[in-house]
Amino acid sequence: MTKHQALQLFEERKVRTLWDAEQEKWFFSIVDTIGVLTDSLDAGAYWRKLKQRLKAEGNETVTNCHGLKMLASDGKMRITDVADTEQLFRLIQSIPSPKAEPFKLWLAQIASERLDEMQDPELSIDRALERYLQLGYSENWINQRLKSIEIRKELTDEWKKKE
Known part of the structure; x- marks a missing residue:
């Protein structure tokens, strides 16, 4: 370990x-x-x-x-x-x-965002895009990353269908 x-x-x-x-x-x-x-x-x-x-x-x-x-x-x-x-x-x-109050407020905000994302999953994609931009990734890199995630999901879905 x-x-x-x-x-x-x-x-x-x-x-x-x-x-x-x-x-x-x-x-x-x-x-x-x-x-x-x-x-x-x-x-x-x-x-x-x-x-x-x-x-x-x-x-x-x-x-x-x-x-x-x-x-x-x-x-x-x-x-x-x-x-x-x-x-x-x-x-x-x-x-x-x-x-501790700033931590508590932050936690409440995160929980609220997650609940909103459960209602509208597109919000999580928007949040991911925004976060990648904040981290300094280029828009080209972000687009490639999102496409690779989509392709991987389609591939695993296909594998599940064939089982």
Whole structure:
């Protein structure tokens, strides 16, 4: 299992992260994230209390969080609770913090967009085009990419028909 540790900065504060190549996911230290969002003097105690409250509410996110070894402030590798991106966003929703509010608004916007796309799938194509342009891809590249996706879908549909 290939893992890569890194530090991410949010408002000049460190958040320990770990990339798991096998799962193709980033994992974030929950205590570090809570420390950034709450400015708590004891982010570990805040996390223990939040975890207790969420478990009592029946929140599955806490159950799905697990421990991974990360470099601690004392220079040793210690097990710390981590969350993948989806779990982290769900936890952030449970933290009353002005710093968490931008995350909450962003999540609400994304959810609204996805619901709109379920009603009108063409919106997801428009969003993909816009995103590719933001990433700096040329219109020619984008058109070729969309055509290759369409061709691949037609091919897999044909294969399914012949089974």
